[in-house]
Amino acid sequence: MTQLWDFTGGIHPPENKHQSTARPIRKAAMPDRLVLPLQQHIGEPAELVVAVGDRVLKGQKIADVTNGMGVPVHAPTSGVIEAIEQRPVPHPSGMADWCVVLKSDGEDQWCALSPIDDYKQLEREAVLQRIREAGISGMGGAGFPTDIKLRPPRDRKVDTLILNGAECEPYITADDMTMREQAAEVVAGLKVMAWILRPSRCVVGIEDNKPEAIAAMRQAVAGTQIEIAVVPTKYPSGGEKQLIQILTGQEVPSGGIPADIGVMCQNIGTAVAVGRAVFEGKPLISRVVTVTGEAVREPGNFEVLIGTPIHHLLETAGMSQERLDRLILGGPMMGYTLTTDSVPVVKTTNCVIAATAAELPAPPPEQPCIRCGQCAEACPMELLPQQLFWYSKAGEFEKAEHLNLFDCIECGACSYVCPSSIPLVQYYRFAKGEIRTQRAEQLKADRARERFEARQARLEREQQEKELRRKERAKAAAEAQAKKQAEAEMAAADGQASDDRAAKAALVQQALERKKAKTAADTKEQPVPSSTEVADDKPDIEALEKQLTQAEAKLNTMQGMLDEARSQQADNVEKLERAVAKNHDRVQRAQQALDQARKQVAEEPASSQ
Amino acid sequence: MALVQQSSPHARRARPTSRVMLWVILAALPGLLAQTLFFGWGNLINVVWCIALALGSEAAFLKLRGKPVAFFLRDNTAAVTGLLLGLSLPQFTPWWVSGIAVVSAIVVAKQLYGGLGSNPFNPAMVGYALALISFPVAMTTNWAEAATLWGGAPGFGETLAKIFTGGQTAVDGWTMATPLDEYKHKIASHTSVEVLGHPTFGDLIARGWEWVNLAFLAGGVLLIALRIITWHIPVAFLAGIAAMSLAFGSNADQYAPLQLHLLAGGTMLGAFFIATDPVSAATSHQGKLIYGAGIGVLVYLIRSWGNYPDAVAFSVLLMNFAVPFIDHYTPPRTYGHHKARRGVPGRSGG
Numbered sequence A: 001m002t003q004l005w006d007f008t009g010g011i012h013p014p015e016n017k018h019q020s021t022a023r024p025i026r027k028a029a030m031p032d033r034l035v036l037p038l039q040q041h042i043g044e045p046a047e048l049v050v051a052v053g054d055r056v057l058k059g060q061k062i063a064d065v066t067n068g069m070g071v072p073v074h075a076p077t078s079g080v081i082e083a084i085e086q087r088p089v090p091h092p093s094g095m096a097d098w099c100v101v102l103k104s105d106g107e108d109q110w111c112a113l114s115p116i117d118d119y120k121q122l123e124r125e126a127v128l129q130r131i132r133e134a135g136i137s138g139m140g141g142a143g144f145p146t147d148i149k150l151r152p153p154r155d156r157k158v159d160t161l162i163l164n165g166a167e168c169e170p171y172i173t174a175d176d177m178t179m180r181e182q183a184a185e186v187v188a189g190l191k192v193m194a195w196i197l198r199p200s201r202c203v204v205g206i207e208d209n210k211p212e213a214i215a216a217m218r219q220a221v222a223g224t225q226i227e228i229a230v231v232p233t234k235y236p237s238g239g240e241k242q243l244i245q246i247l248t249g250q251e252v253p254s255g256g257i258p259a260d261i262g263v264m265c266q267n268i269g270t271a272v273a274v275g276r277a278v279f280e281g282k283p284l285i286s287r288v289v290t291v292t293g294e295a296v297r298e299p300g301n302f303e304v305l306i307g308t309p310i311h312h313l314l315e316t317a318g319m320s321q322e323r324l325d326r327l328i329l330g331g332p333m334m335g336y337t338l339t340t341d342s343v344p345v346v347k348t349t350n351c352v353i354a355a356t357a358a359e360l361p362a363p364p365p366e367q368p369c370i371r372c373g374q375c376a377e378a379c380p381m382e383l384l385p386q387q388l389f390w391y392s393k394a395g396e397f398e399k400a401e402h403l404n405l406f407d408c409i410e411c412g413a414c415s416y417v418c419p420s421s422i423p424l425v426q427y428y429r430f431a432k433g434e435i436r437t438q439r440a441e442q443l444k445a446d447r448a449r450e451r452f453e454a455r456q457a458r459l460e461r462e463q464q465e466k467e468l469r470r471k472e473r474a475k476a477a478a479e480a481q482a483k484k485q486a487e488a489e490m491a492a493a494d495g496q497a498s499d500d501r502a503a504k505a506a507l508v509q510q511a512l513e514r515k516k517a518k519t520a521a522d523t524k525e526q527p528v529p530s531s532t533e534v535a536d537d538k539p540d541i542e543a544l545e546k547q548l549t550q551a552e553a554k555l556n557t558m559q560g561m562l563d564e565a566r567s568q569q570a571d572n573v574e575k576l577e578r579a580v581a582k583n584h585d586r587v588q589r590a591q592q593a594l595d596q597a598r599k600q601v602a603e604e605p606a607s608s609q
Numbered sequence B: 001m002a003l004v005q006q007s008s009p010h011a012r013r014a015r016p017t018s019r020v021m022l023w024v025i026l027a028a029l030p031g032l033l034a035q036t037l038f039f040g041w042g043n044l045i046n047v048v049w050c051i052a053l054a055l056g057s058e059a060a061f062l063k064l065r066g067k068p069v070a071f072f073l074r075d076n077t078a079a080v081t082g083l084l085l086g087l088s089l090p091q092f093t094p095w096w097v098s099g100i101a102v103v104s105a106i107v108v109a110k111q112l113y114g115g116l117g118s119n120p121f122n123p124a125m126v127g128y129a130l131a132l133i134s135f136p137v138a139m140t141t142n143w144a145e146a147a148t149l150w151g152g153a154p155g156f157g158e159t160l161a162k163i164f165t166g167g168q169t170a171v172d173g174w175t176m177a178t179p180l181d182e183y184k185h186k187i188a189s190h191t192s193v194e195v196l197g198h199p200t201f202g203d204l205i206a207r208g209w210e211w212v213n214l215a216f217l218a219g220g221v222l223l224i225a226l227r228i229i230t231w232h233i234p235v236a237f238l239a240g241i242a243a244m245s246l247a248f249g250s251n252a253d254q255y256a257p258l259q260l261h262l263l264a265g266g267t268m269l270g271a272f273f274i275a276t277d278p279v280s281a282a283t284s285h286q287g288k289l290i291y292g293a294g295i296g297v298l299v300y301l302i303r304s305w306g307n308y309p310d311a312v313a314f315s316v317l318l319m320n321f322a323v324p325f326i327d328h329y330t331p332p333r334t335y336g337h338h339k340a341r342r343g344v345p346g347r348s349g350g
Helices: A124-133 A174-197 A209-219 A241-247 A266-282 A310-316 A376-380 A385-394 A397-402 A413-415 A424-492 A497-527 A541-567 A573-608 B017-039 B042-065 B069-073 B077-088 B095-113 B121-136 B136-138 B156-165 B179-186 B192-196 B209-225 B232-248 B258-265 B267-274 B285-305 B312-330
Strands: A035-038 A062-065 A079-088 A096-104 A160-163 A201-207 A225-230 A263-267 A285-290 A300-305 A326-329 A351-355
Touching: A035 A079, A062 A096, A124 A174, A124 A266, A124 B095, A160 A174, A160 A266, A174 A201, A174 A209, A174 A266, A174 A285, A174 A300, A201 A209, A209 A225, A209 A413, A225 A241, A225 A573, A241 A263, A263 A266, A263 A397, A266 A285, A310 A351, A376 A385, A385 A397, A385 A424, A385 B069, A397 A424, A413 A424, A424 B136, A497 B136, A541 A573, B017 B042, B017 B077, B017 B267, B042 B069, B042 B077, B042 B095, B042 B156, B077 B095, B077 B267, B095 B121, B121 B136, B121 B312, B179 B192, B179 B258, B192 B285, B209 B232, B209 B258, B209 B267, B232 B258, B232 B267, B232 B285, B258 B267, B258 B285, B267 B285, B267 B312
Parallel strands: A160 A201, A160 A263, A201 A225, A285 A351
Antiparallel strands: A035 A096, A079 A096, A285 A300, A326 A351
């Protein structure tokens, strides 16, 4: 018997799993068109390796990531690439992203496959490459590229490989049904991963509410060293950190990864995909999805091609459009609502709940928090949700962070139990988002400051260099002067030269005086107003008018700015006031100039006659 | 088709605050029943009067504050405050004394601080302490004599008249000092055996009081079983009293014995129903233990060396003061961390 530990907190929501386990896994009918998002994994989006109009075969790679982290995308059936366009993708925000639209040709014709029987003959690296080339990313939710996960850092030896079959979320039964029906495939894939990692312990954790799955898996692992650990049903035992604690008694360090304590968790669906990639050479082009909720007539699990629109899947399960109230992707605890049923199934889609209004009713209005502490009792991370809520609501993010806000796994246990029906998780998401934004802005501000300081330093340095050069020049000039003076003194000894110079100076003086006298006489002869700039010529009324309008416009703008600054009590009011006064003067001057010019123009015809 | 947009989780447990409070009220009923059986109609009349006044003043103040009246009244928290005061006050407390206690509890201690969830002090105990300090005579001489309903307790009409008209008829025969008061004053000149021989203490521990306390204990255990409260505060409370009694009060000729501390006075009502008010209590498990133990220690200190025969109200209020301090230093250790992050950001071990 495997030793088990408990994790603190946790809840027991109604399971609602029986609805979707009554029927075996069915194959969903193929839709006319498949919509394949280029980013279904964590990392960089894949880039297209085929062109619009190309015919592709089932299993053919249609997009790949060449730079950075990511996995390729494959055609789930044979057909023609119809378009590459923005389409709504599964995301809490309801956003659109680049998708390949594949029109099925109905032939479902496979590309050439290269299955291998004895993978142990290969290098581990070759098997990892095969897993990557099959487009496998974690199928439990996050979608982290599996081949990268299977390469832990060199200094982190994985001692315990955990296969997560807890499936603690209500409603979801995809892993349960997979284990029941494909236990051998699950174990085959697990064995490949164990061979890559060489852990000393390999354990499958399954909640005790899945007796059929436990029995099937026990049978499948008979004769191997793989343990089947039956864990008590308690949400969120399937959370990675919680399952690790249950099975090993260890805690993943805050901000760390399981490999830090020598543990790795893999998902049931991922194990199946790895097995298929190795033994059959097939890429990840389909997955098991639970379709349930009271708005569908025939809830159950389906083997669905990646890219199948949700509405197609719901039609297969017999959805009643009138009864549908909300559409949830994922479970009722951590899943998110969809804005449209046209989003496709992706590699991480494990469940679709078509819920009626009575099934998952809207929460009652939020009441004040009475600090009852039910949330703290339920929190599996041992946080103080009531304090986090208080700080998140008050915008005291620093305090929230201090109380380990970022350790929150958003499992929803606190919101589930809250008697005041406060959407706690929503508050935490908000606080996390605000903190991230603030950090990004801080980073930006820091960079700007660094840039500014560097510029200041450069300018100062240049100024100093300039100063230095100036001084050097001055020094050189002084020396030259001294030298010249010395020469002059030497010359002074010769009296002739000196007399010559005095005579020249007297001549220049005379010439200057003559010129002055002439200028004075000219001015008397032509008494033109000298105050205007257009004194010599005809005044340019048009130009002056333009000048005036411009000055007035500028004054208006300034006045507007001043009013605004005043109303907002800005600190630049004084500066603006000065600017307005200055512009006011300018307008007046322009007005005067214009008036004078007009007068002059009016008089001129008479005087010129 | 307009799909509902909602943030996760989509499922909720259906146990709203109103139902939590209703459970608190239900769990207190055995205690009220025992009070009525062993001390007559006084507590029941007090409870009804206090609840009515609590709801009335809450409604009036919600209206003044421009809050939705029905929405907040339905949460049953005002009713619980009224109930707790009704259960704590002496049986023959004049109507206006209990009225002042209730109104100050609801208006001053709760609504003026911002209403439900924002009060730093336990409202019922603010009302109680205010009445005790302002009207010490009314609050100490109106305890009913232990007389069962079937064996000599004043009738319903007489009790009602006593509370609401202050009729003096044969009152002295109806009231007496509480066992804790009696013991405290008599032990100076008598031995423990002599004091306990007085009819106030009856055949068991403290005539009538032991049943009342056991009934509240039963109600409290129900609340723990329903996970409405956790065990931390009541257990630490009782342990605090017990530890003090064992450490300082082992001489029964000097101090009241432990069983009297536990089963006389407002001990169980205080431990399970009053100190556990979540709004004004400490928040983490460790914090609750410190908070509860602090109340227990203070109760013992005031009972033994203070001027008042009982001390739940003062002790709870004093520890309410300490709650921000306790919370500051007792956050739990979060998963994945070596130790708890105490204190404030930037100035702590972590």
